[in-house]
Amino acid sequence: MPERMAHDASDDNLGRSGMGRLAAIVAAAWAVPGLGHILLGRVQRGLLFALLIWASFALGLAHEGRLALRDPRQPILSSLQVIANLGVGPADAVARFSVYGKPVYRFRGAPDWRSEDRVERVFRERARSGVSIYGTAYLWTAGLMNLLLLFDVWDIGTRRKN
Amino acid sequence: MRSHFLHMVIYATIVSTFFATMFRDTPKGRLRLGGILWLAMVGGALVLAYVMYPFPR
Numbered sequence: 028m029p030e031r032m033a034h035d036a037s038d039d040n041l042g043r044s045g046m047g048r049l050a051a052i053v054a055a056a057w058a059v060p061g062l063g064h065i066l067l068g069r070v071q072r073g074l075l076f077a078l079l080i081w082a083s084f085a086l087g088l089a090h091e092g093r094l095a096l097r098d099p100r101q102p103i104l105s106s107l108q109v110i111a112n113l114g115v116g117p118a119d120a121v122a123r124f125s126v127y128g129k130p131v132y133r134f135r136g137a138p139d140w141r142s143e144d145r146v147e148r149v150f151r152e153r154a155r156s157g158v159s160i161y162g163t164a165y166l167w168t169a170g171l172m173n174l175l176l177l178f179d180v181w182d183i184g185t186r187r188k189n
Numbered sequence: 190m191r192s193h194f195l196h197m198v199i200y201a202t203i204v205s206t207f208f209a210t211m212f213r214d215t216p217k218g219r220l221r222l223g224g225i226l227w228l229a230m231v232g233g234a235l236v237l238a239y240v241m242y243p244f245p246r
Contacts, residue, residue, distance in 0.1 A: 072210060079207050086199070090190070161196045168200070172207050179211055189214065 041185060049184040056180045058116045060173045063180035076176055083169035084115055084122075091153045092162025094123050096146070097133035109133075114170030126153075201230035 041049065056063025061077025064070075095108030109132055112119050120130040127146045138147055153159050182188040190196070209223030 075210055076207070079203050079210075083203050158191060161190075164200065168204065172204075175211070 049181065052184060053177050053180050056177055057114075057173065060116065060169075060176065063176065064183070067180065067183050069183065076172075080115065080169050080173050080176075083165045083172065084118060087162045087164075087166030087169060088122055088126075090158040090162030090165065091156040092164075092166035093150065093153050093159055094119070094126055094166070096131065096138075096150060099134065099137055108167070111167040111170045111174075114172075114174040115166075116173065119170070197234055198231060201227050205230065 052063050052066050055066060059077075060080035061073040061075075064073030064076060066073075095105060095112050097109055098105040123130045123132075127149055129146075131146050134147065135144070138150075140147075140151060142148065153162075156162075179188070205223045205226035208226055209219040213219040213222050
């Protein structure tokens with residue numbers, strides 16, 4: 028309990044400007060994996076995190092990982108998949124632009140597996156690829172690792188963690 | 190690259206390095222936690238595979 032109180036006290040010590048600065052660092056950490064730790068002075072750790080996340084993301088794209096789209100037939104599960112993809116930051120939008128031709132995040136209505144719509148066709152082709160299952164795991168892992176890093180950055184910034 | 194085993198090893202290496210770096214501050218501690226996590230993932234999968242071997246379907 029005293030430890031918890033000390034944590035609360037450290038939050039208060041940051042002040043409004045300190046919290047604003049920390050929020051900006053967390054946003055930067057989301058946008059560029061590893062940058063949050065670098066801005067907080069953990070340069071080596073930040074570079075290693077960046078390397079791991081970019082490696083996972085690159086492996087995911089190289090193995091035709093599925094960039095999830097919200098499916099109205101499975102709204103919760105598919106939304107969680109999209110969130111996992113979004114965790115890696117704006118790089119996800121760039122990847123979607125490259126793969127689907129635009130930064131799209133949901134199907135237009137229920138997907139029709141015979142549709143010739145580019146997004147649905149590309150999604151279908153990647154799902155059928157023999158290596159897509161590996162790529163999808165790498166993409167989700169990259170996003171989820173970066174989301175986890177945001178909490179780590181917050182804890183370091185509020186001095187809950189060294 | 191279609192080797193399931195190779196992907197498993199790469200994946201375990203990335204994830205174990207990530208968590209070891211996040212939760213330990215010293216090189217020795219990171220190596221120890223990373224090794225434990227890596228062995229748990231790769232070794233655990235191999236043990237499970239052998240246990241499941243008599244039950245292919």
